[in-house]
Amino acid sequence: MTDERIVLVVDDEPSHRMMVRAVLEDDGWTVLEAGSGERALSMLAEEAESDTYPSVALVDMKMPGMDGMQLLKELQVRRPIMPVVLLTAFGSVGSAVDAMKKGAFDYLTKPADNDELIAVISKAFEYHKLLNENIRLKLEVSGEADFIGASPGIERVRDLIGQAGPSEATVLVLGPSGTGKELVAEGLHRASNRADRPLIKVNCAALPDDLLESELFGYEKGAFTGAVKDKPGRFQLADGGTLFLDEIGEIPGALQAKLLRALQEKTIEPLGSVSPVQVDTRIIAATNRNLKKEVDAGRFREDLYYRLAVLEIRIPPLCERKEDLPLLVSFLLRRLGNKNNKIIRTVTPAFLDALSDYDWPGNVRELENVLERALILSRSDALGTDLLPSQITGAREAEIHMDISPSMTPTPPAPANLEEAEKQAIIQALEENGNHRERTAEALGISRRTLQYKLKKYGLTRR
Known part of the structure; x- marks a missing residue:
C-alpha cells in the first residue's frame, strides 16, 4: 500500500543503482530500479495494478532520453503526492535548487553520503505519509x-x-x-x-x-x-x-x-x-x-x-470481493432504513449465506435493490431468506441439495449479528492459523492492515 517503505530509484548507471539499493535495503527499504525515465513511467503504470507501489522516487538529473527534470514534470502529473528526490553532480547544484522551486522535494549530490541518503529518503517518506493521510481524511468527510x-x-x-x-x-x-x-x-x-x-x-x-x-x-x-x-x-x-x-x-x-x-x-x-x-x-x-x-x-x-x-x-465486481458483503449489507440497510422510515437490526445467518452464494451480475446496485425489496416486505426487524427473490434463494437451495449428505453433521448456527459473525470468523481463522497474522489475513482474503484494524475493533489484539 502507499504507506509501505518502497523507493523507486531511477538512474542510468547500474553500479550507482546497486550501491543505493544496498544502502537502503540494509535500512529496511524495498527498492525498485529503473534505468531510464521512460522505464520508470512504465513501471509505475504496472505497479498501479498491484498492492505495492513506491512512496518516494530518487531520480538522477542527467540521463539519456528523458532526463530528471522531464521525469519530475511527468511524475507531478501522474503521482503528485509522491516526493521526488533528485541526484545531481556537485557542479550542477544550481539546477537542482531550481528543480526544487519547480516541485522537487530535495536533492543529493553524487555519490551520496549513506547517512544523508537514508535521512533524506526517510524525511520524504514521512512527508508522503502526511499528505496521504490528509487526503484520506478529506475523502472521509463525505x-x-x-x-x-x-x-x-x-x-x-x-x-x-x-x-x-x-x-x-x-x-x-x-x-x-x-x-x-x-x-x-x-x-x-x-x-x-x-x-x-x-x-x-x-x-x-x-x-x-x-x-x-x-x-x-x-x-x-x-x-x-x-x-x-x-x-x-x-x-x-x-x-x-x-x-x-x-x-x-x-x-x-x-x-x-x-x-x-x-x-x-x-x-x-x-x-x-x-x-x-x-x-x-x-x-x-x-x-x-x-x-x-x-x-x-x-x-x-x-x-x-x-x-x-x-x-x-x-x-x-462484487463477485470478486464477497468478503465485503457484511459491511455493505450493514451500511446499505442503515441508509435504506432511513430512506423508508424502517429499522432493520439484523439479518439471519441463512440470509447472509444466500447473498454470499450469489454471483451478483448487477453488482452493488443489484444488492441495494434486493435489500430495499426485503426491507419493504419485512414484518420484523430481522431479514430472512423468505424475503429474497428466487434467483438468489434458488442458487442457495441447489447448492445445499448438491453438497449435503445424510452422513454430514450440521454445523451450529452462526451469530445473527453481522459484526459478531465477522468477529467469530476472525477468531476461527486465527485459531486455525496458530495466531499467525499474515496467514490469517491471507486465509480471510484481506490485507494484513485490514486484519490489524479488525483485531483492534473487536478487542482481539492480545491474541
Missing part, C-alpha cells in the same frame, strides 16, 4: 460517497483515488455496471484542488448523438432551428472544476474527434460559433467496455483512448 469494504481490491481503489485525485491528469475508470464508477469520480474530485468548483456529470449513453454534442459544447443563438438563445455546454459549466463523462465508449466517431481536440487544446467550439472558447476543465471518464478492444475494432479512436487513459482505475 463518508456516504466513499467505498464501503475492506477487501484488497477496494483498498487499492481508495489508494489510487488518493494518488490520482490531486493531479490534473485525465482518469479512466473501468468496471462493470453497478460497481460505483460515479463514486470514484466523486472521490477524485473531492481529493483534487478543484473540490470547491463544480463536478458536472454527463451520461453519454443516455443522450442521442446530436443532442450529446450540444450538451457537451453548447450552442449560440441561431445555430439551429429552436436555438433562440445562447446555451453554455457542460465543458463551460465545469470550467475550473471536473467533467465526468460516464459511458464514454458510447460516443460516436465524429464527436470523438471534437472531444480529442478539447482535451489537447483546452478549447471548445460551441455549435454556431466561429471562434474557440478557452476552458479549464479536468476530465474523468468511465466505461464498462474494453476500450482497447474497441480501438482494435476501429470503433474508438486510439489517440483519444491514450489521452483519456493517463491513469486507469479498475473497480472489482
